[in-house]
Amino acid sequence: TDQLSGMASNWAKKYKEYDTKYTKTYVRPKDKTKKWKKIAGEYKKMGMDLIKKGDVSPGYDYMQRGGSFAFTSYWAKRFDRLDSRKNLKGMLKALGEFVQVSRELKDAMKSFREMKPESRGDLLALVSAWEQLVSAWAYGQQGDLLAKETLDKINYLISKKLAPSMDQGRLYKMLDNTTLKYSMSQLKTQKAVDFSKFVGVKGEKFIIQLDKFKRIALILKAVADASMAHTDTLFLVNDIAKTGAEKDKIKSVLMATNNNYLQAVTIMTFPGKEARDESFENVLASIAAYTGTYFNSAMLLMKYASLQITVDPQGNTEIKRKKTLEAMLAAAEQNVLQQAALSKKYAGVIPASAKFFYNIGLSMKDQNYSLKVKALEMFWKASMECQLSILMAQ
Secondary structure (H helix, E strand, O other), X not given: OHHHHHHHHHXXXXXXXXXXXXXXXXXOOOHHHHHHHHHHHHHHHHHHHHHHHOXXXXXXXXXXXXXXXXXXXXXHHHXXXXXXXXXXXXXXXXXXXXHHHHHHHHHHHHHHHOOOOOEHHHHHHHHHHHHHHHHHHHHHHHHHHHHHHHHXXXXXXXXXXXXXXXXXXXXXXXXXXXXXXXXXXXXXXXXHHHHHOOOOOOOOEOOOOHHHHHHHHHHHHHHHHHHHHHHHHHHHHHHHHHHOOOHHHHHXXXXXXXXXXXXXXXXXXXXXXXXXXXXXXXXXXXXXXXXXXXXXXXXXXHHHHHOOEEEOOOOOEEEOOHHHHHHHHHHHHHHHHHHHHHHHHHOOOOOHHHHHHHHHHHHHOOOOHHXXXXXXXXXXXXXXXXXXXXXXXX
């Protein structure tokens, strides 16, 4: 509780930092910028209220969302100001500042590789931290790609002496998407650093057995590969049969429209790009990556196959199978308790991250249907953390 309260305070400081910068950026913000600013304030207030009530896990979760949206709204307002002045060269310079997000990610990755877990509690904290960091890396990769495309677009407009308005709004959409990706990368990086500090019941002393962890990595890779193959069958092969379109085209559309699928595909490339040699640190990072791919593909299946969630062009969400959601939610909550008991029995410790996700799920399970879906996601995440701890202990 004390740890999470302290971490939430750090997010409050981050919120204040970007809120101040937002205020000092003098321009009339566009509607979407005002929307993001409003969301940032609402998340921060909800987080503060929850922490005051003693609901520290969900309070932390809302506070870090508030800090992330404060970052997003500040950058959106900066681009609004540059847009009002038709300052394309200023946009180029501003985009270059996002390199700081990549620097923070690399620093965190370096520090994680230097950590030596002394107990099972330390190990589980480090694995959950790597899960967040691998996700941050995926968002950073997507941000880098979007930033390059955006820079190319701006340079083209400059070379042709065209105003941004000549682009019919495409440039601003690219700027928004780039900002959102880097915002998520920064959020996940900081969350990873927070998770790495989780302590509690330390558990038994941990002794590195590299061959054992290589076997675990192979098991989880097989699980991730199978999950992605099943996902591709449902979302790509079936669509090819219906429409006759090429697989790569359908895949690119799915990656552009579904964040879970995009994360699953991107994270799967992490071991080959960032963890090629089989040191213990890299094997541990690969375990986190395979877990992340599996989890994101499972969320995709849960949302769109099991619950049949649809999103209209205006962004409104409809859940067609609400009774199925209620049943899955009740079963998932019980499953977490069972897996936590097994984790305590075999690993000697329940992962702190599992307790964290479970408590967030509890705070959301009786609210609106969108939050019920989030609660289900949190219960599944908590259960997976416990199962991973059992796998590592046996």
